[in-house]
Amino acid sequence: MLIFYLNRQLDHDLVEEVTEVKEYSTGGKFYSPHEFEDLIVEYHPIKATRSYAVYGDTLFYNPVKHHRENARFLRTEMNLNSKAYQILVIASKMEKQEQIKNICLIILLPVCLLLLVVLLVNRLLLRKIWNPFSQLLQNITDFNINQEKPYQPVEMPVAEFRQLNQVLVDLSGKIKSDYEEIKLFTENASHEMMTPLAIINSRLDNMLQSNNLDTREGEMLAELYRATSKLTRLNQSLLLLVKIDHNLLQDQHQIDLEALVKEKVLYFQELMQERNITIQTALSPVVIHANRQLIEILINNLFSNVIRHNYENGRIEIDLDAQQIIFRNTGHNPALDPGRIFDRFYKDSTSEGTGLGLAILKQICIRQHYALSYAYLKGLHTFTITFKP
Template structure:
């Protein structure tokens, strides 16, 4: 616009050389004003302004050039005003002409990109769901997914092969464990029977009798270990699924009567607060759970100690006194983890944890006010 204003000033000078005052055409959106001055000042100035356009009868933004020179032998100040309105309209139209196709193209690219990504990634998300849902204990094999991308197809093939190999290896280990456990039961039963007969005979000396007692304890511990391992295998393979409605209050009282002789023998005080709670679960698993809880709080207690049992709609809590201080909550539920003074197999709490996992219960251990506390929180969903 400044360049155009300079050109208009040149036209004014050309007209003045002919003795005329230049006046622009109406369609040019230009206004040229002349004002006499005492003397010519050679400086020029540009600026923005707002002026009233008499042709369009409105105010418009404009750019002006103010300068001074001689016209027809007289000093004049010449003011050339050029409207910005038309140029702004042109710029706006040009921007719209460019911007609208660009936005449409951008929207089209986004749409195509979304469709392509959905086509590519939906099978991948299905692949992740199948990986998450895959369970080594279930008979249903890993489900392959049709993949549109070559790299994803290769990943899918690798996962299918890997899942097959894992299930095959797992089944072999499971079969070996089950067979080994069952095979061990017969010779262990024979050994226990023979040891019982020998202990009941009167032909053994004192030293031989003590040796047999130690052997009997060792074989009994081995039998318990074998039974615990076999039970873990059954729980791992989800073989105990006899789900029914069970009244926990009645079950706990029944088991307390079962363990009452051991409790009385060690002079242990039992304090129980039991609400009338029924849940849907496997009776076999819950009986093992309560048996192990009672066995644990009795075995790891001291003579004259205390057991606290609390049952409400959300949880069951077993707490007991004991010789040891707080146990490691990170390791206490690991298989074969036990303190040096324990004579157990180290599988009782591991069985508890495995049962809770199967039933989707939360098992927690804490030590507070000299009480070892095991809390089982039910999942009512």
């Protein structure tokens, strides 16, 4: 656009120069521009004139500045002093181009400065607006339903953000209140169930030791005793799952896993000897940082699982190194479903367990960020826990 404007201006000046050539070329003399005007007028005699005017761009040698420059020319024909001439007028573009550059600088510099100021103000305003929103997101991330610290509200400069903040405050309060009620109900219900179950077990135990029972009554009491014992274990397992799910066991300690496994081998030795189950161990010194209660439950459940689901004269293999611990056991059942084995209440039809042992294993591994897997390899049920998955 500016180049078009420059060319129009130069073409207008060239027309004026041609007019001056016509007016001032008289008496055998030709018009000659001043040497400082950056103009060149050339006269070329011709036989006859035609009516035309040609404009264009060219390069010419400026004799004043002694270098070549961009220029604009006008070629036309006219009669001067009763003779026909072709007139070529060349005007330098340098001065006009410099003027356009100066105009552009005068326009662009304030525009760039204004744009910079607008960007700076916009950044400050956005920071003022969005910093509280970022703090709001951080508070949502830091909010923990298990902690006594309530959700922290944030002062928001925007009405919609203030409304969002108030909704989050109300919602977090309701969630925390509902959670506390459920937690209290679970603990109270578990406690209240344990008391009558303990009484029933105690009475059934006393009755089973009585000498006045016939065979049928003894069998019925033994069946009731097993049912109440199973109900007690189920109640304890569900309560433990609730604690694990809600991350209530958070204390971390350094645990000598090799010593813990050896301790559990001695603890379960009598059960294995009763069924003539052999055990082979390959243990390396391993120390992990975890919750001790959860790790003890983990090892206890693994031992209980490989013993309960084993057969007479079976075997158990335990491998431990810095990366993982592996429990293998023989068993009556073929390979189990790896996709369902860790689901709650999933168990074999012949099992007398609660169906929560492996589910508890899974939840503990999730809380401790371990990887738990099952496979049936070479006739052995294999449970692998990887400490650094």
